[in-house]
Amino acid sequence: MPDGRSKLDTRDIENIPYILKIMSLLNVVLAIVFPPVSIFLNEGMGGTLFINILLTLVGWVPGSIHAVWVLSKQGERARI
Template structure:
């Protein structure tokens, strides 16, 4: 599932964010960044996905 979220974060950044954290402020920020440019949206999506996974690993949720 992590690979799918990373690929979605690169190809369709808001989808990667949605699959990772759901609907919230992070998703709306990413939509705005993606509208301003695909590259900023992708960078933000990858950052959120990786940080979310790190946090979940640290907390032992997975």
Template structure:
């Protein structure tokens, strides 16, 4: 599932971000960036998904 979200964040950025965060400010930012161009949306989508995965892995280490 992680790999799928990363691939979608690169290919179709709003879909990857939606699968990771749901509807919220991160998705709206990504949609705006994607409307400006595929590359800014893709970079933001990839960054958002990877940061979310890092946060989850750090939380698992604590428990």
């Protein structure tokens, strides 16, 4: 196209569910490896991040469990 924009292809639209599944998987991996970073990227600055930082300072496992739990609750809210 002359204006530099590419045409939207139907294959791009068909790949959206696949891309979202990959992003969700990467988000869970990030929640397990770096819990506060995952919370910050999903929830932003707030009480949830502060709680997760405290739990991660207590131990990596409580912080990871909390981060995965927050992600699951966020997924439930998105489906409603």
